[in-house]
Every structure is written in structure tokens, then in C-alpha cells.
Amino acid sequence: xxxxxxxxxxxxxxxxxxxxxxxxxxxxxxxxxxxxxxxxxxxxxxxxxxxxxxxxxxxxxxxxxxxxxxxxxxxxxxxxxxxxxxxxxxxxxxxxxxxxxxxxxxxxxxxxxxxxxxxxxxxxxxxxxxxxxxxxxxxxxxxxxxxxxxxxxxxxxxxxxxxxxxxxxxxxxxxxxxxxxxxxxxxxxxxxxxxxxxxxxxxxxxxxxxxxxxxxxxxxxxxxxxxxxxxxxxxxxxxxxxxxxxxxxxxxxxxxxxxxxxxxxxxxxxxxxxxxxxxxxxxxxxxxxxxxxxxxxxxxxxxxxxxxxxxxxxxxxxxxxxxxxxxxxxxxxxxxxxxxxxxxxxxxxxxxxxxxxxxxxxxxxxxxxxxxxxxxxxxxxxxxxxxxxxxxxxxxxxxxxxxxxxxxxxxxxxxxxxxxxxxxxxxxxxxxxxxxxxxxxxxxxxxxxxxxxxxxxxxxxxxxxxxxxxxxxxxxxxxxxxxxxxxxxxxxxxxxxxxxxxxxxxxxxxxxxxxxxxxxxxxxxxxxxxxxxxxxxxxxxxxxxxxxxxxxxxxxxxxxxxxxxxxxxxxxxxxxxxxx
Amino acid sequence: xxxxxxxxxxxxxxxxxxxxxxxxxxxxxxxxxxxxxxxxxxxxxxxxxxxxxxxxxxxxxxxxxxxxxxxxxxxxxxxxxxxxxxxxxxxxxxxxxxxxxxxxxxxxxxxxxxxxxxxxxxxxxxxxxxxxxxxxxxxxxxxxxxxxxxxxxxxxxxxxxxxxxxxxxxxxxxxxxxxxxxxxxxxxxxxxxxxxxxxxxxxxxxxxxxxxxxxxxxxxxxxxxxxxxxxxxxxxxxxxxxxxxxxxxxxxxxxxxxxxxxxxxxxxxxxxxxxxxxxxxxxxxxxxxxxxxxxxxxxxxxxxxxxxxxxxxxxxxxxxxxxxxxxxxxxxxxxxxxxxxxxxxxxxxxxxxxxxxxxxxxxxxxx
Numbered sequence: 001x002x003x004x005x006x007x008x009x010x011x012x013x014x015x016x017x018x019x020x021x022x023x024x025x026x027x028x029x030x031x032x033x034x035x036x037x038x039x040x041x042x043x044x045x046x047x048x049x050x051x052x053x054x055x056x057x058x059x060x061x062x063x064x065x066x067x068x069x070x071x072x073x074x075x076x077x078x079x080x081x082x083x084x085x086x087x088x089x090x091x092x093x094x095x096x097x098x099x100x101x102x103x104x105x106x107x108x109x110x111x112x113x114x115x116x117x118x119x120x121x122x123x124x125x126x127x128x129x130x131x132x133x134x135x136x137x138x139x140x141x142x143x144x145x146x147x148x149x150x151x152x153x154x155x156x157x158x159x160x161x162x163x164x165x166x167x168x169x170x171x172x173x174x175x176x177x178x179x180x181x182x183x184x185x186x187x188x189x190x191x192x193x194x195x196x197x198x199x200x201x202x203x204x205x206x207x208x209x210x211x212x213x214x215x216x217x218x219x220x221x222x223x224x225x226x227x228x229x230x231x232x233x234x235x236x237x238x239x240x241x242x243x244x245x246x247x248x249x250x251x252x253x254x255x256x257x258x259x260x261x262x263x264x265x266x267x268x269x270x271x272x273x274x275x276x277x278x279x280x281x282x283x284x285x286x287x288x289x290x291x292x293x294x295x296x297x298x299x300x301x302x303x304x305x306x307x308x309x310x311x312x313x314x315x316x317x318x319x320x321x322x323x324x325x326x327x328x329x330x331x332x333x334x335x336x337x338x339x340x341x342x343x344x345x346x347x348x349x350x351x352x353x354x355x356x357x358x359x360x361x362x363x364x365x366x367x368x369x370x371x372x373x374x375x376x377x378x379x380x381x382x383x384x385x386x387x388x389x390x391x392x393x394x395x396x397x398x399x400x401x402x403x404x405x406x407x408x409x410x411x412x413x414x415x416x417x418x419x420x421x422x423x424x425x426x427x428x429x430x431x432x433x434x435x436x437x438x439x440x441x442x443x444x445x446x447x448x449x450x451x452x453x454x455x456x457x458x459x460x461x462x463x464x465x466x467x468x469x470x471x472x473x474x475x476x477x478x479x480x481x482x483x484x485x486x487x488x489x490x491x492x493x494x495x496x497x498x499x500x501x502x503x504x505x506x507x508x509x510x511x512x513x514x515x516x517x518x519x520x521x522x523x524x525x526x527x528x529x530x531x532x533x534x535x536x537x538x539x540x541x542x543x544x545x546x547x548x549x550x551x552x553x554x555x556x557x558x559x560x561x562x563x564x565x566x567x568x569x570x571x572x573x574x575x576x577x578x579x580x
Numbered sequence: 581x582x583x584x585x586x587x588x589x590x591x592x593x594x595x596x597x598x599x600x601x602x603x604x605x606x607x608x609x610x611x612x613x614x615x616x617x618x619x620x621x622x623x624x625x626x627x628x629x630x631x632x633x634x635x636x637x638x639x640x641x642x643x644x645x646x647x648x649x650x651x652x653x654x655x656x657x658x659x660x661x662x663x664x665x666x667x668x669x670x671x672x673x674x675x676x677x678x679x680x681x682x683x684x685x686x687x688x689x690x691x692x693x694x695x696x697x698x699x700x701x702x703x704x705x706x707x708x709x710x711x712x713x714x715x716x717x718x719x720x721x722x723x724x725x726x727x728x729x730x731x732x733x734x735x736x737x738x739x740x741x742x743x744x745x746x747x748x749x750x751x752x753x754x755x756x757x758x759x760x761x762x763x764x765x766x767x768x769x770x771x772x773x774x775x776x777x778x779x780x781x782x783x784x785x786x787x788x789x790x791x792x793x794x795x796x797x798x799x800x801x802x803x804x805x806x807x808x809x810x811x812x813x814x815x816x817x818x819x820x821x822x823x824x825x826x827x828x829x830x831x832x833x834x835x836x837x838x839x840x841x842x843x844x845x846x847x848x849x850x851x852x853x854x855x856x857x858x859x860x861x862x863x864x865x866x867x868x869x870x871x872x873x874x875x876x877x878x879x880x881x882x883x884x885x886x887x888x889x890x891x892x893x894x895x896x897x898x899x900x901x902x903x904x905x906x907x908x909x910x911x912x913x914x915x916x917x918x919x920x921x922x923x924x925x926x927x928x929x930x931x932x933x934x935x936x937x938x939x940x941x942x943x944x945x946x947x
Contacts, residue, residue, distance in 0.1 A: 001861065001875045001876065001877065001879050001880070001881070002595075002596070002597065002598065002861055002862045002875055003598070003862055003864065003873065003875045003881050004597075004598045004599055004600050004607075004862075004864065005600070005864040005865065005866055005873060006600045006604040007600065007602070007603060007604035007867055012598050012600070012607065013598075013875075013881065029586045029587065029588060029589060030586070030587045030589045030595070030598060030609065031584050031585070031586050031587070032584065032585045032586075032587060032627070033583070033584050033898060034583050034584075034585075330870075333868060333870075355811070358811050358812050359811075359868055362809060362811075362867050362868055363867060363868070366602065366603055366604065366867060367603070368603040368604065368605050369603070370605075393649060393704075396649045397648045397649055400648070400649060400650070400651050401648075401651075404651055404652070404668075404669075404670055405670055406670070426728060
């Protein structure tokens with residue numbers, strides 16, 4: 001059995017691979033396996049896009065301010081993240097056709113939001129005793145409202161909210177101790193009423209009273225209404241210990257969970273996560289979340305936020321300077337396999353100081369370059385980050401592709417962008433060969449507008465200048481054209497193999513009625529011709545060229561010699577004549 | 581959770597190798613039916629066979645793609661003692677519409693006297709270089725000096741490894757600190773002497789490849805070998821497929837300024853897994869060297885991931901048809917609700933549902 005890794009975390013299997021040499025019958029199948037990432041879900045795409053926006057905003061919060069004053073900002077960012085989650089849930093409620101997908105995605109999002117909210121209350125907002133309970137009440141109520149609309153109606157009648165509103169909010173106009181004292185008085189009142197059976201006549205009232213006293217058994221009797229152990233916890237805290245301190249939470253949480261779950265022996269992953277949160281064990285929360293959830297999105301963003309709040313001790317990892325970086329690297333790497341989400345991943349890598357860059361370099365060069373537009377997009381990202389090797393490589397790939405498809409202009413512009421002199425030379429040669437064969441240039445626009453890029457390679461320079469010559473000739477600026485033509489040979493810009501063509505181009509200029517080439521210039525032309533013919537003679541004997549070709553060459557040379565001689569004569573006369 | 585899709589390969593005999601191109605949008609397969617097939621992935625993710633042709637006169641063992649900087653180039657090697665280089669030529673528009681393309685042979689490398697068991701291109705920063713290894717223990721390195729002319733290849737190096745070779749892997753690092761290096765594995769079945777993996781390194785002074793290291797602890801036949809992507813580290817990581825999966829760390833030791841020989845390495849075995857409980861045939865790294873995959877005669881593919889302490893653990897097992905190895909519950913390993921009442925079996929952690937969770941737990945455990 002064999003396989004291959006694809007760049008996008010895709011494995012392909014060969015089946016029935018047996019290297020023992022036994023040849024079997026026709027091999028039928030290859031299987032392509034892909035991790036079923038959430039990134040392929042269109043609804044979650046909104047989550048990834050919007051959270052990316054929030055993430056980038058978070059990274060740019062100025063470092064100089066002390067953490068304390070940044071707390072409101074962090075809380076607000078936390079709320080932003082949560083609202084994105086809720087928005088996704090809303091969409092799922094209305095949008096999804098696939099019931100199964102809907103159910104599992106919604107419940108995952110619900111869980112995520114629940115956990116995040118709790119983390120916000122406990123870690124980020126770090127509510128102190130007093131307001132802590134209020135936040136927890138909000139937390140439970142919000143969650144309960146999501147899960148069970150109907151139950152809410154029933155609950156409202158016995159809802160702690162009524163009672164909570166009845167009292168002044170601690171921290172508002174009174175201190176915690178003042179509230180505590182008041183509350184204890186009230187509690188004792190209710191207890192006394194219970195004891196002397198003032199409510200004995202009304203069964204319901206008795207139950208309500210017991211609830212108000214926080215009687216565990218009564219509360220547990222109404223388990224179905226509470227739904228979850230953490231609801232039970234908050235309810236119990238409300239009625240027994242409203243001024244609970246954060247540090248005391250875990251004790252109550254543990255006991256409530258045990259009491260509530262006594263029928264089942266197994267606690268769910270969610271329970272463990274929440275319990276860890278109540279115990280203020282942030283690392284345990286992250287660890288449990290990573291185990292339970294399929295995608296790195298949640299742990300990566302939450303850990304990043306907690307890190308900004310300076311709540312994470314730095315764990316040095318082989319993979320990154322800390323846990324935050326490790327999780328972000330994993331999340332972003334996962335995004336890279338997606339045909340459009342990979343662009344989000346770039347920003348995440350940018351904010352991973354230790355390994356972000358090298359991860360980005362490795363991943364970005366594997367992005368398929370289906371269109372020029374996509375290639376330019378990838379290039380821009382690389383250029384912005386001075387990833388010169390990746391830039392060169394991508395341009396080279398595009399240039400090669402264009403060349404194979406005979407799109408010389410495109411190939412040339414890509415090789416210029418790659419600063420690949422050798423390739424530019426090669427393509428220029430092809431242009432020149434094309435010209436010799438067809439008599440015209442293709443991609444004139446490109447060659448005309450080369451500008452300083454012309455200097456990348458000698459051949460390219462020649463191509464540009466040669467085209468310039470043609471332009472000048474077309475504009476009837478003969479003198480300039482002539483000067484340029486000559487300089488192409490004398491400055492050795494033109495390869496000798498091309499000189500014959502150039503000299504042939506000179507013929508019409510020589511044949512003009514008006515004298516264009518000066519005497520000096522003509523001497524130089526003659527010199528070039530001699531140089532050319534003498535070198536050709538040396539080679540002519542060794543190469544066996546067909547007679548016809550040689551004849552043509554000889555005729556050309558003779559024609560040139562004649563034209564040059566005539567021009568020389570005319571030039572001398574002209575230059576020697578005194579204007580009267 | 582993994583999603584699997586089957587492709588009808590249509591080879592008339594066993595498939596010996598599958599290779600993705602650099603961007604993962606094309607694939608080549610080769611078989612004992614002596615042919616190579618090239619597949620293209622369309623926009624909607626479906627694979628279509630765009631070329632299929634006879635390449636050799638014997639079983640084709642391996643096929644590999646050159647870096648796209650060199651164009652669309654493939655190399656294949658075969659039992660018929662040859663290796664060949666193929667280039668795709670742009671076809672007529674008719675062919676394009678029908679989704680076909682043509683590949684022509686640019687060269688045949690006939691230097692080997694025995695079956696050529698592996699063919700690999702060297703890292704692109706070395707130019708267009710091709711390496712083959714044969715059953716007679718000779719590794720050959722060829723170079724095409726003119727990348728536009730793929731019919732001209734010159735044999736630059738011929739290295740005798742003394743043991744029958746089965747696989748090669750180049751160190752992908754392009755760092756100046758690391759001279760070019762490759763590893764050769766041998767499938768020689770005599771276990772009385774070790775050294776079934778040899779590391780060769782290029783020496784600037786002698787302009788030759790010299791043996792830098794032999795892994796004496798590898799005594800069983802080696803079927804596949806793979807250097808991990810380097811990530812700017814100073815040391816190298818090498819995975820080996822033999823009777824089990826092994827991962828080695830090669831740490832270059834400081835060279836004296838006068839030393840002109842190959843680098844000395846400190847060899848550490850980082851991990852060894854016999855979970856396949858059978859011969860392991862392939863090992864392969866992902867792009868960022870954070871995951872290693874291996875496949876074996878037990879018909880499974882296993883994924884391995886390391887934590888900060890270099891403790892490697894299995895993070896996923898896939899069966900031959902792509903389905904994950906589930907527990908006895910037989911439940912589809914769906915993303916079960918975290919809220920709900922379904923019981924999560926511990927198997928889920930292994931099924932890749934929580935890729936890397938093992939890594940994370942062991943990271944946090946170690947503190």
C-alpha cells in the first residue's frame with residue numbers, strides 16, 4: 001500500500017501495492033483523502049473572514065498602554081468575536097438545507113460561544129465578587145435562551161431574574177458587604193417563614209420558597225427545567241452565595257456538577273472544559289478544547305486574545321515561541337489549503353514572529369497559479385514582504401508557462417519581473433528569430449515600453465534598440481535611424497549573427513536620394529562588412545552550406561559593397577561642397 | 581474527519597507510484613503495465629486522465645515531477661534498466677478541448693546495468709539535476725546544463741554504494757550552511773550488517789560527493805526514505821520506511837577550519853514506530869514538516885506528529901479505502917456535538933478528528 005502527500009494535506013492512496021513482485025490483476029482504484037475541514041463549509045467562511053478582521057485589529061493595539069486600561073478594549077474584542085459566532089448561528093438557523101450538518105454545526109457553535117463567553121467573564125473581564133454572579137447569570141440566561149425557547153417561558157415565572165432585579169445591584173450604590181448583610185437578612189427571613197410553615201397551605205409557594213433558600217434537593221427536583229449543571233450552579237450560587245468570589249467558584253462548580261450528574265458516570269467534554277474554566281486553569285481549557293473540536297479556529301483565536309491580556313505563561317515550544325504562535329500556525333496552515341481563504345492565513349503568519357515567515361514562504365509558493373490575476377495577487381504578497389526568492393520563482397514559473405504556449409510577450413514580461421537575465425536573453429532571441437522569419441515583431445507594445453528593464457540582458461537591450469530603429473525609420477527620421485543602426489554594430493550591442501540583417505536594413509538608407517550616412521559613418525559600415533565577411537570566410541570553408549544559400553550571401557555582400565561605395569562617393573562630394 | 585473519493589485508475593496492472601506535481605493540481609501514476617498516466621484536477625476537484633502512454637519495456641517503479649520552473653517535466657524509472665525524461669508539449673486546440681495533452685520523450689538514460697529503482701530531481705536551486713539509483717548499488721547524478729534543451733543530459737557523478745539501492749531522497753535545504761546532500765536506502769535483505777542508509781554530501785574542494793554518514797542501526801531492508809523540509813533549522817530530519825517507521829535527527833558537528841572532508845554528524849534516533857506491524861513501504865512529509873505519513877503492508881496509512889520534546893505520536897490512522905479506523909461502535913466519526921449526549925470514544929482522538937490534539941496534550945503535559 002502506497003500513498004503520496006499533496007501540498008494541500010491531501011493523501012492519495014495506491015491500492016494493492018505489493019513490492020514483493022507478485023503481479024495481480026488490473027489495479028482499479030486510487031483514493032483521494034482530504035481532511036474534512038470546516039473551511040469547506042460556506043457558512044463558516046463568514047466566521048473565518050470576520051474573525052480575521054478582528055484578529056488583525058487586535059494585533060495592532062498599541063503595546064505601550066498598560067494592560068489595565070486595555071481591558072475594556074479586550075472585552076469589546078471578545079464580544080466582537082462572540083457576535084460573529086452568533087451571527088453564524090443565526091444564518092444556520094435560516095439557511096441550511098442539510099439537517100445533519102445544521103444540527104452538529106449549530107451545537108458546536110453554541111458550545112464555542114458558551115465557552116468563550118465564560119472565558120470572557122472569568123478571564124478577560126475578570127469580574128470580581130459581586131458582579132461575578134451577575135455576569136454568570138447573564139451567561140446562563142443567554143445560553144438557556146438559545147437552547148430552549150419554551151423552557152424560558154416556564155423559567156421566567158421562577159426566574160432568578162425577577163428576584164435579582166428586586167435588589168440593588170452590588171457595586172452600584174452599595175458596597176459588597178452592605179449587600180451581603182442585606183441579603184443575609186432577607187435569607188433568614190425566608191428561612192423563618194419556611195420553618196413556621198407560613199406557606200404550608202400553598203404547595204407551589206412552598207417550593208418557590210425552598211428554591212429561594214437554595215435548597216439543593218428542591219432545585220435538583222427541577223432538573224429538567226435547569227437543563228445543565230452549570231445552570232444549577234449559578235442558580236444555587238444566586239440563592240446561597242451571591243457574593244461568591246472568583247477563587248471560590250471551582251469548589252461550588254465541582255460539587256454542583258457531581259450532584260447534578262450523579263445518574264451518569266461520564267462527563268462530557270464540554271463539562272470538563274467549563275469545569276477547567278471555573279478552576280481558572282486556562283491551559284487546561286485550551287487543552288480540552290483542542291481535543292474536543294475539529295478545527296483550530298476557536299483555540300487559536302481565544303489563546304491569542306488571552307495572550308494579549310497577558311494571561312498565558314509563555315511556554316517555549318519547538319514550533320513557535322509560545323503556545324499562541326503554535327496554535328496560530330496550525331490554524332493558518334489549515335486555511336492555506338483553501339482556494340481563497342489562504343489570503344487570510346497570510347496575516348496570521350505575519351503575526352507569528354518566530355516561524356511565521358518560513359511557514360509563509362513554504363506555503364505560498366505552493367499556491368496554484370491558475371490565472372495571471374492569481375499569480376499577481378500572490379506576487380504582491382511576496383513582494384510586500386521582500387520574499388525575493390519566492391518572487392523570482394513564481395515569475396519564472398509563469399514565464400516558462402507562457403513560453404511553452406508561445407506567448408512571447410507574456411514570457412518576456414514575466415522574466416523581466418523575475419530579473420532573470422538568462423531567460424530574457426532566450427526570449428529575446430526567439431523574438432529576433434521570429435522577426436527574421438516573418439519580417440514583423442509580435443508584442444510591439446511590450447518591446448516599445450521596456451524602459452530601463454531593457455538593460456536586464458544584452459540581447460534584450462538589442463531587441464529594444466532594434467525596434468527603436470524600426471520606429472525611427474517608420475517616422476522617416478532617417479538620420480537618427482542610421483546613427484542608431486550603426487551604433488548597434490559598433491557598440492557591439494548586436495550579436496554578430498545579426499549583422500547581416502542589420503546591414504541589409506541599411507540598404508534602403510543607402511539607396512535614398514538624399515545622402516543619409518556621412519562619409520565617416522560609411523567607412524565604419526564598410527569596416528563592419530569586412531569584419532563580417534572575413535569571419536564568415538573562416539567558417540564558410542568548414543561548414544557545408546548549400547550552394548544556393550552561399551550564392552545569396554555573396555550577392556548580398558556585393559550589393560552592399562556597391563551601395564556603400566556609391567554612398568561614400570556621394571557623401572564625400574556633399575561634405576566637400578561649399579555652399580554658395 | 582476525512583473525506584474520501586475514489587478515482588478509477590484504469591491501469592492494467594499494479595500501480596507502483598503516485599506523484600503530485602508541485603502545486604497539487606496534477607498527478608502522475610506508473611504501473612507494472614509499463615505505462616505512465618497523467619491526471620489533471622479540474623475546477624470542481626475531479627481528476628481527469630489527460631495522458632496515458634507506454635514509457636518503458638518493463639514495470640515502471642517510480643515517477644516524479646520536476647519543479648515547475650523547468651516547465652512540465654516528468655521522469656520515470658523502470659525494471660528495464662532505464663530512466664527517461666518526458667516533456668509535455670502544447671497540443672493542438674482540438675486536444676485541449678478534449679482535455680488531452682501529449683508527452684514526448686526527451687532522453688533515455690541507459691547507463692544502469694540493472695533495474696533502476698528510484699528517480700528523483702535534486703532541489704531546484706541546484707539547477708535541473710536528476711538522480712537515479714539502481715539495484716546494482718550505483719547512484720547516478722545527471723545534469724541538463726541547458727534547461728531549454730532537455731535532450732542533453734550529462735552524467736556528472738557516479739557513486740557506488742556497494743549495496744543494492746531502493747530509494748533516494750535529497751535534502752531540500754537551500755541554505756548556504758548546508759552543502760547538497762542526499763540519502764540512499766538499500767533493500768538488501770542481509771541483516772547481518774547494518775548501514776542500510778547512507779548519507780552523501782557534496783564536497784566543494786573535490787567537487788565530488790563523499791559519504792558523510794552511514795546509519796548502522798538500520799539493518800533491515802529500506803523501502804523508502806524522506807528528508808523533512810528544513811525550516812531554517814541547523815539540523816536535518818530523515819524518515820525511513822523499513823520494517824518499521826524511523827525518524828532520525830542529523831546534527832552537523834562543528835567543522836574545524838582545516839577540515840576538508842565531509843561534515844560529521846551526530847545521529848540521534850528520534851522515534852521508532854512498529855504500529856504497522858509489517859513492512860512499511862512509504863514515508864512522506866507534509867510541506868511544513870509538521871506531519872509525517874507512512875503506509876505499510878497492514879493496509880493502513882498512519883499520521884505522526886511531534887511535540888516540543890520531540891515526542892512523536894500517532895494522530896490518525898486511515899484504512900485502504902480512506903475510511904478512518906473507528907472503534908467497535910461503528911459510528912460514523914461525525915463531528916459529534918460537544919453539547920450533546922453522544923459518547924466520544926477515545927478512538928476519536930486517533931481518528932484525526934482533533935488533528936494535533938495529541939501534540940497539544942503532550943505539550944501541556946510536559947509542564
